[in-house]
Amino acid sequence: MVFGVKYCGGCNPRYDRTTFFDTVKKRCPEAEFQYVQPEVTYDHLLVVCGCPSRCADISKIQVIGDTFKVSEESQMEQLITEIKQR
Template structure:
């Protein structure tokens, strides 16, 4: 089971419901990954970065994670799920 965390961009220009997208990803991966919000000093297998648009360059490098999966639209949900599942 992968240990995953999630970060949302600042939401200055959201083009889709990012909270709903996160719930879809979590539900789809319940058998392969556990998600939590980031905590200092914790290492994660995957950091899921949910952006509201394509303009945000921030990668949250202060979070210790082996892999970063970036989603910037609702169309990216299936790819994010596939990518995380392949890492499991």
């Protein structure tokens, strides 16, 4: 299963998004993560937002399954559980 990964613009980050995503990747080796590219369709989408406004534009990203938007570190365990269930 392939997850497209999109970061927000980072205008107001309240946690270290890179460390967050690195941890998710390490704990979910069964998933393949690819940074979003145009014209590619993904099984699922992970949007790593830096704050609660979650303003990243994902309108042109093609995704078949679920979209997961995270905006704080406390969402990590739930996200990992969701990824492992896919």
